[in-house]
Amino acid sequence: MTTTKxxxxxxxPKRPTRFGNRQQLQQLLxxxxxxxxxxxxxxxxxxxxxxxxVKGILLxxxxxxxxxxGATFVIATGGIDLSVGTGMTLCSVMTGVFLANxxxxxxxxxxxGLAVGALIGLLNGLNVSYxxxxxxxxxxxxxxxxxxxxxxxxxxxxxxxxxxxxFDQLAAGELIPGLPNAxxxxxxxxxxxxxxxxxxxxxxYALSIGSNEEATAISGVDVRRWKVVIYVVAGLxxxxxxxxxxxxxxxxxxxxxxxxELExxxxxxxxxxxxxxxxxxxxxxxxxxxxxxTLTNGLRIMSIPQEWQKVAVGIVIVLxxxxxxxxxxxxx
Amino acid sequence: MSESxxxxxxxxxxxxxxxxxxxxxxxLDLRHGEVLALVGENGxxxxxxxxxxxxxxxxxxxxxxxxGVPMSPAGPRQANELGISVIHQEFHLMPDLTVAQNIFIGRxxxxxxxxxxxxxxxxxxxxxxxxxxxxxxxxxxxxxxVAGQQMVEIAKALSFDARVLIMDEPTAALTETExxxxxxxxxxxxxxxxxxxxxxxxxxEVKEISDRITVLRDGRYVDTLPTAQTATxxxxxxxxxxxxxxxxxxxxxxPDAAERDVVLSVRGLSTRKxxxxxxxxxxxxxxxxxxxxxxxxxxxxxxxxxGADRSTGVVEVNGRPVSVRNPxxxxxxxxxxxxxxxxxxxxxxxxxxVRNVMLSSLPGMTRAGFVRDTDGHRVATEMVDRLAIRTPSxxxxxxxxxxxxQQKVVLAKWLVRDCDVLIVDEPTRxxxxxxxxxxxxxxxxxxxxxxxxxxxSSELPEVLRLADRIVVMCEGRVTGTLANADATQHDIMxxxxxxxxxxxxTTGDAE
Numbered sequence: 001m002t003t004t005k006x007x008x009x010x011x012x013p014k015r016p017t018r019f020g021n022r023q024q025l026q027q028l029l030x031x032x033x034x035x036x037x038x039x040x041x042x043x044x045x046x047x048x049x050x051x052x053x054v055k056g057i058l059l060x061x062x063x064x065x066x067x068x069x070g071a072t073f074v075i076a077t078g079g080i081d082l083s084v085g086t087g088m089t090l091c092s093v094m095t096g097v098f099l100a101n102x103x104x105x106x107x108x109x110x111x112x113g114l115a116v117g118a119l120i121g122l123l124n125g126l127n128v129s130y131x132x133x134x135x136x137x138x139x140x141x142x143x144x145x146x147x148x149x150x151x152x153x154x155x156x157x158x159x160x161x162x163x164x165x166x167f168d169q170l171a172a173g174e175l176i177p178g179l180p181n182a183x184x185x186x187x188x189x190x191x192x193x194x195x196x197x198x199x200x201x202x203x204x205y206a207l208s209i210g211s212n213e214e215a216t217a218i219s220g221v222d223v224r225r226w227k228v229v230i231y232v233v234a235g236l237x238x239x240x241x242x243x244x245x246x247x248x249x250x251x252x253x254x255x256x257x258x259x260x261e262l263e264x265x266x267x268x269x270x271x272x273x274x275x276x277x278x279x280x281x282x283x284x285x286x287x288x289x290x291x292x293x294t295l296t297n298g299l300r301i302m303s304i305p306q307e308w309q310k311v312a313v314g315i316v317i318v319l320x321x322x323x324x325x326x327x328x329x330x331x332x
Numbered sequence: 333m334s335e336s337x338x339x340x341x342x343x344x345x346x347x348x349x350x351x352x353x354x355x356x357x358x359x360l361d362l363r364h365g366e367v368l369a370l371v372g373e374n375g376x377x378x379x380x381x382x383x384x385x386x387x388x389x390x391x392x393x394x395x396x397x398x399x400g401v402p403m404s405p406a407g408p409r410q411a412n413e414l415g416i417s418v419i420h421q422e423f424h425l426m427p428d429l430t431v432a433q434n435i436f437i438g439r440x441x442x443x444x445x446x447x448x449x450x451x452x453x454x455x456x457x458x459x460x461x462x463x464x465x466x467x468x469x470x471x472x473x474x475x476x477x478v479a480g481q482q483m484v485e486i487a488k489a490l491s492f493d494a495r496v497l498i499m500d501e502p503t504a505a506l507t508e509t510e511x512x513x514x515x516x517x518x519x520x521x522x523x524x525x526x527x528x529x530x531x532x533x534x535x536x537e538v539k540e541i542s543d544r545i546t547v548l549r550d551g552r553y554v555d556t557l558p559t560a561q562t563a564t565x566x567x568x569x570x571x572x573x574x575x576x577x578x579x580x581x582x583x584x585x586x587p588d589a590a591e592r593d594v595v596l597s598v599r600g601l602s603t604r605k606x607x608x609x610x611x612x613x614x615x616x617x618x619x620x621x622x623x624x625x626x627x628x629x630x631x632x633x634x635x636x637x638x639g640a641d642r643s644t645g646v647v648e649v650n651g652r653p654v655s656v657r658n659p660x661x662x663x664x665x666x667x668x669x670x671x672x673x674x675x676x677x678x679x680x681x682x683x684x685x686v687r688n689v690m691l692s693s694l695p696g697m698t699r700a701g702f703v704r705d706t707d708g709h710r711v712a713t714e715m716v717d718r719l720a721i722r723t724p725s726x727x728x729x730x731x732x733x734x735x736x737x738q739q740k741v742v743l744a745k746w747l748v749r750d751c752d753v754l755i756v757d758e759p760t761r762x763x764x765x766x767x768x769x770x771x772x773x774x775x776x777x778x779x780x781x782x783x784x785x786x787x788x789s790s791e792l793p794e795v796l797r798l799a800d801r802i803v804v805m806c807e808g809r810v811t812g813t814l815a816n817a818d819a820t821q822h823d824i825m826x827x828x829x830x831x832x833x834x835x836x837x838t839t840g841d842a843e
Contacts, residue, residue, distance in 0.1 A: 195446070199446040199447050200445055200446060200447065201440060201442070201445075201447065204429075204433070204437075204440060204447060207426075207428060207429060208426045208429055208433075208437060210428070211426035211427055211428040211429055212424070212425060212426045212427065214424065215423070215424035215425055215426055216426060216437065217408075218388070218408050218420070218424045219408070219424065219437040219438045219488075220407070220408050220409030220412060220437075220438040221437060221438045278426070278427065278428035279428050
């Protein structure tokens with residue numbers, strides 16, 4: 001908040017900028033960025049617009065995208081979740097334990113994977129809310145614990161789902177012809193996340209806590225309890241990402257996962273969500289995740305070495321967030 | 333009357349914090365249909381008392397009763413449900429949420445787990461209609477002015493079916509018109525089944541709105557006085573435990589001010605947003621007051637001069653034009669700015685007096701790149717003496733000091749930096765009556781020592797008390813400059829409300 005005191009009347013109801021417009025503009029900007037990147041690569045490479053390639057981009061978006069959806073809720077509260085990457089791996093491994101090792105039914109295994117995610121979120125939430133650990137520390141610890149547990153439980157070896165009939169179809173199958181289920185799951189998850197963020201108490205209180213935690217508490221909202229709920233929601237998305245990842249690879253790779261959390265956070269930030277909390281949109285996160293995947297894909301098609309791809313992504317993050325700051329500066 | 337229980341009462345209430353007895357055997361009776369003012373200096377225990385009623389804190393001893401029934405709210409929510417609504421001094425708003433979402437936070441109407449924002453907005457609109465507040469329920473709170481935000485707080489408190497409304501310094505951010513609106517709302521609210529506890533520093537407001545006045549001092553109950561039969565002087569005496577001079581005018585400190593050197597000269601200062609052609613001169617040893625309504629642009633003038641906001645126009649220091657692109661430039665030219673929000677822009681609250689006092693002068697207190705803390709210690713000790721800063725030691729953390737002493741620490745910081753021009757924005761905001769006097773005395777003596785001071789204040793008596801000359805602003809323009817001897821509150825208000833043509837358009841828009 002600024003100390004500007006412009007209007008002598010105090011309020012001016014006819015001011016044109018309404019909440020909706022502002023957020024729409026934010027998404028429009030990210031979307032325009034996506035279109036520009038898309039346009040650039042399709043001119044640069046004839047293969048880029050190939051459906052097979054676009055499908056590849058969407059597939060690459062799916063897992064980080066789902067993680068980013070969960071991370072959006074935590075970031076909306078002004079927190080951060082560093083455990084989504086290795087947490088996702090732990091969920092993959094546990095799904096492997098349930099399905100491949102214990103031979104439980106497919107549905108039970110998948111729900112079990114989600115439950116592990118929820119449990120990770122629950123522990124994060126309890127640590128943040130009741131032990132009052134800073135989210136950075138609580139989820140950093142969880143990141144390490146999850147990584148370690150994944151390796152211990154799997155005996156550091158991948159768990160393969162070759163004997164679990166139909167598990168790979170979860171991600172690779174095409175309920176809608178031409179569209180891999182992993183992508184479909186991402187889009188459905190995004191739709192659900194959007195409703196939860198904008199239309200339920202969980203989402204409203206996440207934004208409210210991020211906006212002013214103390215005020216939310218004074219208003220009679222049980223902030224500690226709702227924070228736990230919010231971290232559990234984030235954990236559910238981590239679990240979903242773990243299941244989808246396992247299905248895509250048809251195996252649980254315990255060594256994977258580290259670094260994914262930063263990609264997820266980058267997607268959220270590119271989408272215009274403020275790390276200070278209070279401002280977040282799911283559509284922005286989806287676009288942010290798409291931008292990340294498109295960029296990596298396009299640069300690869302242009303045969304730019306992987307090392308330089310990282311540099312490019314870093315620059316895009318700076319540009320995206322700076323654009324957001326400029327825009328915000330104007331109407332502040 | 334005495335047989336029927338009071339609307340809200342507290343008996344023998346005590347509350348202590350580690351090392352401090354904040355409330356000691358305090359009592360209070362709020363009758364049906366009255367506005368009870370609660371006054372006392374900072375640290376008298378008013379806020380603690382309010383926090384007991386609102387359930388934020390629980391008393392260590394004593395009882396509270398609502399309509400004769402004992403109550404002990406465990407939290408703000410429960411107090412609301414009992415019919416007690418509190419407007420806190422600090423805003424408790426979520427800037428990113430809309431006005432309607434803020435008001436009904438924690439009480440969202442839902443259908444099948446989904447929040448009905450349309451219902452929320454309709455309820456808010458009905459509420460604003462009833463209260464006569466021109467707010468748009470769908471506007472995000474971050475777009476509102478401070479006064480607008482205060483109105484949201486008030487609307488939120490009244491959105492509960494409250495029987496007791498407790499207001500803690502509700503007018504700190506309001507202009508006179510808005511205060512009038514607030515008082516109308518308070519009067520509308522009061523009925524034979526309701527009552528208001530009104531906490532304030534401002535005696536004129538207490539006089540106008542309250543029926544009785546309860547005075548606290550140092551955590552103890554002093555007296556309850558009928559407003560109509562009590563002179564302001566007596567109330568203040570009860571608060572501070574001694575008689576205080578009020579309505580003082582400055583001695584003609586600088587009758588020859590006009591002949592003295594011009595230290596700071598501003599010509600044609602304009603900003604894209606607000607300021608239009610602001611010009612004035614500040615003489616050596618002079619206190620120049622800036623008066624005006626909220627939004628008139630007084631703070632903006634200060635921000636433009638110190639380079640915090642971009643502006644056009646000429647600023648001359650000691651007769652030489654200077655280019656001030658940022659506050660560091662301003663400090664180099666000897667201009668120090670004391671923000672109205674000292675906790676946010678004036679102090680490192682978690683650090684001690686030494687660190688704060690040294691902050692702006694660090695480069696001069698180093699040897700081979702290492703900070704010489706002994707220098708800071710010595711300088712801070714000097715300043716504590718010179719400004720009579722009441723602190724157990726110079727290594728005390730500044731957040732533990734009272735508002736008045738914090739303000740002195742900020743002053744000390746600029747004095748150590750050898751600033752000749754001090755711009756002081758709302759120097760006594762949130763500072764209690766006794767300490768105000770001290771700050772006034774300090775500013776006056778600094779001026780007598782040759783410092784040139786600009787005082788920006790919303791309190792007319794303060795401006796009249798301090799300033800040799802008064803610049804009055806309205807809508808970013810200077811509408812007049814008065815010599816203190818000629819000025820009356822009436823004159824200043826007349827100039828402060830001299831709106832130009834384009835204002836009529838804006839107000840037309842707003843209504």
